[in-house]
Amino acid sequence: MRYLNEEMKARKLPELMRFASGKPVSSVADWELRREEIRQILCKYEYGFVPDLPVDMSWEVKKKAEVFGAKAEQSDVEITLRSGDRAFTYPVQIFVPTERVRAASPRTVDGKLPVFLYIGFNNEHSRWVAEELIDNGYLLAYINYQEVAPDKEDGFEGGVSAFFPREQGKEDPGKIALWADAASRALDYVLTLPQADPDRIAVIGHSRLGKTALFCGAMDDRIGLTIANDSGAGGVAVHRGKEGEHVSDLTKNFPFWFCGNFAEYANREGELPFDQHFVISLIAPRRLYVANAQEDLWADPCSEIIACKAASPVYELYGEEGLSLKPGRSIYKKQEELAEWGDSTIQIGRAYHEGHIGYHVRRGTHSLCREDWQLIMEYRDKTNS
Ligand code: GCU
DSSP states (O other): OOBHHHHHHHHTOOOSSBOTTSOBOOSHHHHHHHHHHHHHHHIIIIIOOOOOOOOEEEEEEEEEEEETTTTEEEEEEEEEEEETTEEEEEEEEEEEEOHHHHHHOTTOBTTBEEEEEEEESOTTHHHHHHHHHHHTTOEEEEEEGGGTSOSSOOTTOSGGGGGSOOOOSTTSOOHHHHHHHHHHHHHHHHTTSTTEEEEEEEEEEETHHHHHHHHHHHHOTTOSEEEEESOOBTTTBOSTTOOSSOHHHHHHHOGGGSOGGGGGGTTOGGGOSOOTHHHHHHHTTSEEEEEEETTOTTTOHHHHHHHHHHHHHHHHHTTOOSBOOOOOOBSSSSOEEEEEETTEEEEETBOBOSSSEEEEEESSSSOOOHHHHHHHHHHHHHHTO
């Protein structure tokens, strides 16, 4: 059995609640300053800075169609970013339940619906998700990450990368930052829709896109709930002491996901001036949902739990609980244990939905499956997020 609270101490994570100057953070006002320091550190050493250009944004609805047996209207929208003589256009698909579905849904409040901003891999696969979410009364905005910037080493010539002038420096944004920023620009559009509830916006992604959703939620305060599914290294899992994928794997196989500085820390995790609990801390006190799979040892569920616990003091500063291990509903008849935290046993297939960080680890391998979506919807209902 693993004792994660003991492991957390042994991993010697950098302190969240202390300024770079050494001064302790003791109030919300202090934290807001420290938060800015943390944001700079993460952009500088891990994800890169997305240039702050004077960007003009416009959108055009290219096509509208009734889908899923008249349960929803799908709009294919193109978002165009312009700056000087540069322009870049990418698509976002919007699915809005029809009036009949909205009227019947308990999730409709004053005519407004909770939103899923879904950063996905595959347009075909996203359709079953879309229908499931429509049946449950959500508004879905879907972007395909490869249509924003190709997921490959392309010298930052492809997609939105070419739109941003690059300094050719080690702080230039990696693809995760670019995908996340494009999701935020899609959210600018979504918030113009009369049915979108600005108080119930969730961003979601799986795996590399779980990392992307996490960073998006960390950078965009309009997002009330960030959902990172199987996000692992470069996502929710702390790098120090992590099993499975390490910084050296990320920077060898996917250097273009991150900024150049990150590669300096391959095999030197202990020297990183941050760890992934810093990313979570930027989301606090807004909600985060972390989902894992038992067999996803490459992502390392235990290192994600440690990160959530390490970020929880920021929630506490706001009078909220971060990750609560009070056991909720179980989705399996027979329980299996994953690890211990103090007196609590963390079980596979159990919903941990009491805190501002919601959590579950289900059986099986790396994927964002229906069981995950159902538990996530359950958490949204419980927390009105
Ligand atoms: C690889 C990578 C992971 C990533 C995953 C995915 O396995 O090592 O970091 O999460 O791909 O995106 O599917």
